[in-house]
Amino acid sequence: MRILLVEDDPLVSDAIVRGLATAGYVVDAVTDAESVQSRLDTTHYDLAIVDLGLPGEDGFTLVRRLRREGSSLPLLIVTARDGLDDRVNALDLGADDYLVKPFALPELAARCRALIRRATAATANEMVVGQLRIDLAGRRAIDNGGRVLELTRREWSILECLAHHSGRVVSKERLIQAIVSWDEEISGNAIEVHVSRLRAKLGEAATVRGIRGLGYRLDDA
Amino acid sequence: MMHSAQNPPIESAPRRARSIRGRLFAYLLLPLVLLLVASIWADHKTYVTPLYDAFDRALSHMAVAIAGHLDRGPDGQLHLEKPDFGPPPLHPPHAGPPPDDILNDHDKPPGPFGAHGGPFWRRLFPGARESFLYRVSLPDGRTVLGDEGLPIPPGSNADDFSYGDATYKQLVLRVASYRTQVEGQPVIISVGETVHRRNHAVQRLDTIIGISDGIQLLLVLGLGLFGITVALRPINRLRERITQRQPQSLQPLPLEPVPSEVRPLVQSLNTLLVTVRDAAQAQQHFLTNAAHQLRTPLTGLKAQLEVLASETHDHAQQERIARLYGSVDRLAHTANQLLALARAEPSANSPGDFTRVQLEALIGTVADAMLDRTIARNIDLGAECAPVPVRGVHWLLHELLINLVDNAIRHTPDGGRVTLRCGLHDGAPYLEVEDSGPGIPPPERERVRQRFYRAAGSDGQSSGLGLAIVEEIARSHHARFEILDALEGSGARMRVTFPAGVAQ
Numbered sequence: 001m002r003i004l005l006v007e008d009d010p011l012v013s014d015a016i017v018r019g020l021a022t023a024g025y026v027v028d029a030v031t032d033a034e035s036v037q038s039r040l041d042t043t044h045y046d047l048a049i050v051d052l053g054l055p056g057e058d059g060f061t062l063v064r065r066l067r068r069e070g071s072s073l074p075l076l077i078v079t080a081r082d083g084l085d086d087r088v089n090a091l092d093l094g095a096d097d098y099l100v101k102p103f104a105l106p107e108l109a110a111r112c113r114a115l116i117r118r119a120t121a122a123t124a125n126e127m128v129v130g131q132l133r134i135d136l137a138g139r140r141a142i143d144n145g146g147r148v149l150e151l152t153r154r155e156w157s158i159l160e161c162l163a164h165h166s167g168r169v170v171s172k173e174r175l176i177q178a179i180v181s182w183d184e185e186i187s188g189n190a191i192e193v194h195v196s197r198l199r200a201k202l203g204e205a206a207t208v209r210g211i212r213g214l215g216y217r218l219d220d221a
Numbered sequence: 222m223m224h225s226a227q228n229p230p231i232e233s234a235p236r237r238a239r240s241i242r243g244r245l246f247a248y249l250l251l252p253l254v255l256l257l258v259a260s261i262w263a264d265h266k267t268y269v270t271p272l273y274d275a276f277d278r279a280l281s282h283m284a285v286a287i288a289g290h291l292d293r294g295p296d297g298q299l300h301l302e303k304p305d306f307g308p309p310p311l312h313p314p315h316a317g318p319p320p321d322d323i324l325n326d327h328d329k330p331p332g333p334f335g336a337h338g339g340p341f342w343r344r345l346f347p348g349a350r351e352s353f354l355y356r357v358s359l360p361d362g363r364t365v366l367g368d369e370g371l372p373i374p375p376g377s378n379a380d381d382f383s384y385g386d387a388t389y390k391q392l393v394l395r396v397a398s399y400r401t402q403v404e405g406q407p408v409i410i411s412v413g414e415t416v417h418r419r420n421h422a423v424q425r426l427d428t429i430i431g432i433s434d435g436i437q438l439l440l441v442l443g444l445g446l447f448g449i450t451v452a453l454r455p456i457n458r459l460r461e462r463i464t465q466r467q468p469q470s471l472q473p474l475p476l477e478p479v480p481s482e483v484r485p486l487v488q489s490l491n492t493l494l495v496t497v498r499d500a501a502q503a504q505q506h507f508l509t510n511a512a513h514q515l516r517t518p519l520t521g522l523k524a525q526l527e528v529l530a531s532e533t534h535d536h537a538q539q540e541r542i543a544r545l546y547g548s549v550d551r552l553a554h555t556a557n558q559l560l561a562l563a564r565a566e567p568s569a570n571s572p573g574d575f576t577r578v579q580l581e582a583l584i585g586t587v588a589d590a591m592l593d594r595t596i597a598r599n600i601d602l603g604a605e606c607a608p609v610p611v612r613g614v615h616w617l618l619h620e621l622l623i624n625l626v627d628n629a630i631r632h633t634p635d636g637g638r639v640t641l642r643c644g645l646h647d648g649a650p651y652l653e654v655e656d657s658g659p660g661i662p663p664p665e666r667e668r669v670r671q672r673f674y675r676a677a678g679s680d681g682q683s684s685g686l687g688l689a690i691v692e693e694i695a696r697s698h699h700a701r702f703e704i705l706d707a708l709e710g711s712g713a714r715m716r717v718t719f720p721a722g723v724a725q
Binding site: 009010011012014015016018019022053080081100101102103104105106107168169171209211212213214217 | 509512513514515516517518519520521522523524525527528531532553584585588589592593596601602603604605606640641
């Protein structure tokens, strides 16, 4: 996995390159928006991390330009500004996620992983969560031993929904919407039953964490 | 007043300028009233002289009439030729007993005659009693006919009228004298009448003029009042427009319906508003720059330390790096909170930033962001939410809840429990965070809201700003921030209650 980093501060840039390298990513760093195009022309990237406060052309303009040119490259915005307007603006322009400085490297790595996973799901119809490989086209989940998990229709729907938002809390209501059609009715208790069965089938491959009063979260392990 | 013992009321009350309405009354209506009173007096003066002249002329006609009926008899004495001359000119023809009765009867004392019971007089001057006296005398003072004692106003030549006031037999009289010659004999004919009639005439005129001028006065006052009210209406409208504005609004006031006199005032106000808005924008700009300049190097430091820690295998060094990382983290946290505090000030936010915010969605977002920290410390982070909207600045409420949850997590031991709640209590939306920490004793509860206050035995990681931020943001939303006991266990329960029914 190759990541393009657009960040003008050498200290930050250097730390991100090293930190993401330990997480298994190859990171190319540039210091301004003008150098982005030549890199994109010659190399395939799975993700770009863009600082908003760049000298010259700023991050907003770069994101807008890339999206206007039809690029589908996943974009993670990193900024020292935390105003809601900036966040909304960046996401409206076509950025995929937004991280406010100062952040911890594991958090950055987790965001990168989630974004790349989402992009892969869209192109390769496949997602990897922890030890679990989720084949979206074949509607099956394969664990690290290569064993296909035997899931009911509803258990699969729950896993698919959680995987699409892995690392984020998915509310019970949203899960209910994901697994039932209009005319069916299902209670919160029924969801709990389905989830506990799914949890048993996943074993060590991935964790479905129940968050009291909020929902469920699929974690790597 | 309750505090008057400590704070005596200020001696010199602030000088309050009188209202424009009051000034208009004082400077416009008061002089008008005085003017009208003066005009009543002037009117009185204007008609009273001609009226008296007319009465005098009528009196002199009487004298002339008497002269026309005088005649020198064969004895050389003057006597009245014809007894039945007409009634006094101002008397209606049929009023009272005919005057010649009295004129003929010289032996009787001259009694009052005249205006008794005449319907005209009765109607005009109900209490009028008119007395009429006459005297025909010679220039040497001898009286030929009539009342001997009737005083004669001094006069000079023949064919001359003279008038005078006199008191005779306790009657206040107006006397007219006519000097003429009857068949070569110079005579003075004096006629006197009491002043009741003319006084009544003047009184009546005074009454009529007084009533009409009084009505005029009332009309002027009413019109003036109406005019002042109508004229002041644009100013009242302007005042309403200003008082109805949101207190944080820095929008300029519209100049359109403002009268030209007040326009410069509104323009100055708008200039001031623009200045304040520019200052607020400059402050925001500064804060944005400060945030950038602070956060970027802190991010670099933190990330570099993390990399360094992962690259080192020496335990002693890792420990030192961890301590260093902790300090940088704390510095970053403090910087963040200072920025948040500065941006939470009411002046930094315009009413346009206030939108409808769903509290349960806010709890979802914040819980999601804090989950990794609680999972790492095996804290059970949960929520009990009922969907409820409030009106607020989204990122400020986000900041408020982040600080409440951050504070709760800091004070909760590993394996503890933090619960986020929202809903309606007595119609008022509330947001609540409860922890299973040691709680805050009631005497401490006020102090922990102060900036940089840190409770005894706190972990050294806290900046002491978290609850001050909550307090500030709650205040800017007109919400109430309370620290309560946990529903179960010993912990603290922080509750923010929003004003009821303001979210549309």
